[in-house]
Amino acid sequence: MNDSRSSESIVDDRVKRLTRRLEREKSARQQAEALLEERSRELYYANTALAQLAQDLEKRVVARTSELSVEREHAMALAQQDHLTTLLNRRFFTSSLGDLCQKARLRGGRVVVVLVDMDDFKTINDTQGHEGGDIVLREVSRRLTSVVGYGIAARLGGDEFALALSDLPNDMADAVFAQRLIAALSVPVDFNGRKLQISASIGYASMPDHAVSSSQLLRHADMALYASKKAGKGRATGFTDDLRAEADERRLLELELVLAIERQEIVPWYQRIVDGLTGRTLGVEVLARWHHPYRGLVLPGIFLPLAEERNLLEAIFVQVATKACAEMAPFVAMGKLNYVSLNVSPSQFKAGDITSTIAKILNKTGFPATALVVEITEDLIMSDLGRAASELSELSRLGIRIALDDFGTGYSNIASLSALPIQWIKLDRSLVRKLGESRVGQAIVEAVLQMAAALHIDVVAEGIETEVQSQWLVAAGCRKHQGFLYGRPGPYHELPCFADGTGQKQFRRENKNLEHRGRKTALPDSLKQK
CATH class of the missing domain: 3.20.20.450 (EAL domain)
Structure with a gap:
């Protein structure tokens, strides 16, 4: 009997131990499953956050790329434009004129360069201040833009402007355009309730009539402008063979002047x-x-x-x-x-x-x-x-x-x-x-x-x-x-x-x-x- 009870007791103890073991394993498994579920949930949330971050980052990259593109375009515009008048600057005008002349040579067309220099602009700056001078320059640029049509308008610096046109058929049309420009630039400018009297001197030359390259075209237009300023205010002068001879004589005199000093x-x-x-x-x-x-x-x-x-x-x-x-x-x-x-x-x-x-x-x-x-x-x-x-x-x-x-x-x-x-x-x-x-x-x-x-x-x-x-x-x-x-x-x-x-x-x-x-x-x- 005692042995039988001892055996039963032993069995019971084993059963109890197994039961406790099973319960511990079950509890451990439940804890593991709970931990795994929690980690899975955290991973899910992390993946969701990463996906959102990636999406946001992609949007920011797209936005920044767009901003950089706009800024690049703006920088290129600034590099090409005069900041005061928004006309082309000297550097880009020279480049554009070269392209225009190249196209004209290929199709047998004409290019006319018109150089504009304001008369007595320093007087306006001295008497009206730089504010008045800036107003005049902006108004002059507006008038140039209104008459240039499909051509190119630029501010070369200070009170100097330039136009390049490819739609004037002959020298007579050049002269008519120049006189129309003189008239447009002689209209007084409003400033603080006053009328500021302005005028301009103009010189122009055309290719292939007077030049074979854009640089020569600019140089000959500048000679014509010099002749206009020498003759007085509010004048327009086209380049001629006489001006070419005068320019050659001037260059000769410059060389002789160097020798004269020696x-x-x-x-x-x-x-x-x-x-x-x-x-x-x-x-x-x-x-x-x-x-x-x-x-x-x-x-x-x-x-x-x-x-x-x-x-x-x-x-x-x-x-x-x-x-x-x-x-x-x-x-x-x-x-x-x-x-x-x-x-x-x-x-x-x-x-x-x-x-x-x-x-x-x-x-x-x-x-x-x-x-x-x-x-x-x-x-x-x-x-x-x-x-x-x-x-x-x-x-x-x-x-x-x-x-x-x-x-x-x-x-x-x-x-x-x-x-x-x-x-x-x-x-x-x-x-x-x-x-x-x-x-x-x-x-x-x-x-x-x-x-x-x-x-x-x-x-x-x-x-x-x-x-x-x-x-x-x-x-x-x-x-x-x-x-x-x-x-x-x-x-x-x-x-x-x-x-x-x-x-x-x-x-x-x-x-x-x-x-x-x-x-x-x-x-x-x-x-x-x-």
Whole structure:
């Protein structure tokens, strides 16, 4: 019995153990299944999130690709367009013109290039500010777009524009279009309730009539534009064989000008500045003249613009100023001259250190700085007042006097005069000419003289040709006179006050003294005995 119960007990224990084991396994399996289900759910959610993320990322890629495409197109447009007027810029116009000319050559067509340059646009900027200038440029671009049709319109820079057209059949149509454009660009522009008067100069050329390439076409149109501006305002000029010959002559003269500087063919001439009451010579203004070996005397109005374009002004200035200071130094030392006046262009101020250049000339020639006057134009003041003030102050510190040339023809004002170290103003000949013609002209000159006196600025009157003008100026208190009444420009040995040869003797005596001190100065050719 006991054994039987023991066996049953053992069985029961095993059954219980198996039952507990089964229950543990069942529980473990349930936990595993629950965990697996939870992990499966998490994986599902993760996959769903990844799918959504991938979808969102794909949308963002598509959107960004679209944005980049728009930005690229915008960047390309900016690279091709002028930002102010939205016309094509110079670079893209040149490229487009090349394509247009290539197509025209293949099909036997014509291409006309029209260059437009606004007249006196700087005046609009100076008087109306850049806001007014921008309004004018935008309006001009609108008008160009309205007349160009299927052609190309561009802003080349500043106030320069260009058109390229392929639908004009002949030179007569070119001329008609150019005149229509002149008329369209002469209509006043509204700005702040005012009418701004504008006009433009136009030059045009066509291919194949005047050129065989786009670059030549542009160059010939530019020649025609130069002829228009030279002839006056509001004009249109087409390229001709005469212009081609003139351009060839101009290029030849440019080459000869380089040789002229090397050969020292450009020399100083002088015009006297006198005391209008006594007739005594006070000083001279230095004027450049070119003694060409077979052209004869070439006037500065011809060769100085060429020199400026070829960046030769500085070389000419140094050559002429050095010779002038060497020639005039003896007369200053003898008291025959109070001063010598030199003209300096705005481009020379922009190009470099004009003060250093002049200081070297004075040091080389021994000419006293206090006897030198530097004449500047109003363009220098109006273009960069800050730089002008700095450079002119440096010159003044050397003892050099500053004169404002052609006063009364530009936009100088009392503020700019008082801000700069200007000791003289040179009254323009256009105002002097009116002295014998009208009371209005006299009133203007009187006002200028009163203003100058208030600012302690001396006045030199230029362009005096009659005794009436001279006497009126003396009576008004202006005694520094310059003009044909007192003599035309000439080399120093032809001027009445230097014709007696005493300057030559004085120079030799001073040169000898310098040699004794260990310094040697060469005798200028113009003072040597022949």
